[in-house]
Amino acid sequence: MYSPRFAAMILIFFATLICFVIALLLLILHKKSYMIEHDNITGLPAYRHFETDAKKLLKNAIPNEYMVLSLNADNFRIINDTYGILCGNEILKLLGHHFKSQCGKNEFVCRFYADNFVFLMKNMEFFWDIEERVYNMTNVDNIVKKYLPPKYQFTFSASIYRIENPLDDIESMIDKANLAQKLYKNRFATHRVIEYTSELKDSHNWNREITLSMEEAFENKEFEVFYQPKFKFEDETVIGAEALIRWNNPRKGFLSPARFIPLFEDNGFIEKIDKFVLNRVCLFLEEWNKTPESKSQPLTISFNLSRYNLYNPNLISDLKQISRSYDIGDNKIEVELTERIMIDNPSRLIKIMSEIKKAGFSVSVDDFGAGYSSLNLLKNMPADVIKLDKEFLSSQEENKNQKERIIITSVIEMAKKLNITTVAEGVETKDQCEMLKTSGCDIAQGFYYAKPMQEKLFKEFLGMKEKQSV
Known part of the structure; x- marks a missing residue:
């Protein structure tokens, strides 16, 4: 028979072990939850987290109060092929930190996929103000210069969609911004922002109708x-x-x-x-x-x-x-x-x-x-x-x-x-x-x-x- 003192020590040991296991499980669950809710490369909120925040914000928004901005790093595949995936990931991480710092109150950013960053931002009345802000946001040469050759210009293709109906599906808003970029990416100078408009939509629908018929x-x-x-x-x-x-x-x-x-x-x-x-x-x-x-x-x-x-x-x-x-x-x-x-x-x-x-x-x-x-x-x-x-x-x-x-x-x-x-x-x-x-x-x-x-x-x-x- 164990003495009462020894039995108490065993009880304390197992209680401590159980607490440790519970704490470890909670830590693992927290880390897993963080990994689910955040991008594993940039540390930015994952898309689902971005989507949830955007829906909450837009629930009480008025038409054209906000816009979706899509940024694609130009020639990023060449950087990955030349300097390796690890170098590319380090650049993405730096960009993620930089873009997060560029967001104001009630503005969000996430890495939608690959080198595509998506923002929910306050809309601006004048288009040149949007172009100026995007130009300033994408001026990142000093940020990524240690990973790239001297004088290399790191540029982006940019497009926006002014949110007409705040209750629309978030992913469809992003698709509209990306569609504008896809259709006209090679037709504008670098830093020029492409806007999704009803005319562009009509043109896209017409092109699709022609292609199918x-x-x-x-x-x-x-x-x-x-x-x-x-x-x-x-x-x-x-x-x-x-x-x-x-x-x-x-x-x-x-x-x-x-x-x-x-x-x-x-x-x-x-x-x-x-x-x-x-x-x-x-x-x-x-x-x-x-x-x-x-x-x-x-x-x-x-x-x-x-x-x-x-x-x-x-x-x-x-x-x-x-x-x-x-x-x-x-x-x-x-x-x-x-x-x-x-x-x-x-x-x-x-x-x-x-x-x-x-x-x-x-x-x-x-x-x-x-x-x-x-x-x-x-x-x-x-x-x-x-x-x-x-x-x-x-x-x-x-x-x-x-x-x-x-x-x-x-x-x-x-x-x-x-x-x-x-x-x-x-x-x-x-x-x-x-x-x-x-x-x-x-x-x-x-x-x-x-x-x-x-x-x-x-x-x-x-x-x-x-x-x-x-």
Whole structure:
């Protein structure tokens, strides 16, 4: 039998042990709770904790009182790949501490994922005040400099969503801010803040609708080629046309290329559209070649080739395969390349232009004078035609009109010396017509002469013009 004193000691020992175990369990639970509620790298509140605090705050907020700010570190993957994950984590930790210090009363921040930090902040009436605050918040070069090369500029992409309905889902608010950044990340200078707006939402919904319906629309033959006639200035006879794609949407009617071509260039669908247009042009010229009128009136039809296609290694063989499937006789096909392609890769463009010409096509430079070409580049380009940018004809002011006339005349004279045909597009008035004719321009295209028209109407138009000239 144990003595009462020994029994008491054993009781005290076990009681102490139990207390120690309980304390240890509480410590573990507290640490686990902290880890659940806080980001393990930055120490900032985890998203769920951020969400709870945001909901409490916004419960009594008014519309547009607060905003969501999303910051993404630019090129952070390169930093991780170059210096390692541990270095990247140390930078994230420093950023977390810095961003927490930038939050005022009733403002929160969390690391939403990877290098994306999200803030709930007080809204500001003027956008430039938001830009200034974001610029100051993201000026972190001195904070992270010990981990990065000298003079490295650590930058962010920033976007906001002004909270119109404070009772909305928090994650949907963040998604809106991030969506604005995703859509326009490459279109703004660093430190420029991108705002989610109703216009951006409409644009995104439209792009999504187009993306989901374009293949079905193609199968349903909703795409149609229109033709805008081109005229010789000297006698106003029709010498051809430009083929223009239109989308005959069952619900929205005919859509202009500006509504869908930029998206098609982004998602690659433009390749199918360009081939479709070329096929339609070849078929039209084959049918025209069978008419009596074609003997005295050979046509040149131009079509636009997207810059997306310039990186297609099979471009030339595709063009030749399509054109050789038709008998177009003495008629010609002209490939239009926009002058803006020059800025991408001028040497590649010149090489491709030469290959297109060798394949039997004429080559035209569209929007000439829009801002990227140079006289030296034009000297090296194997172009047959240049189309003067219609902005040259836009001015209504007398002094600008004189400058335009001088520029246009100089370009036309230069083109003639280089044996290049000139086309003026966007001709809408008699005064423009007379000025271009006096300046020696070869070909006119514009509403003053004829609007783009469906193929059937263009055939009737050609027949009508032929009968008038007989």
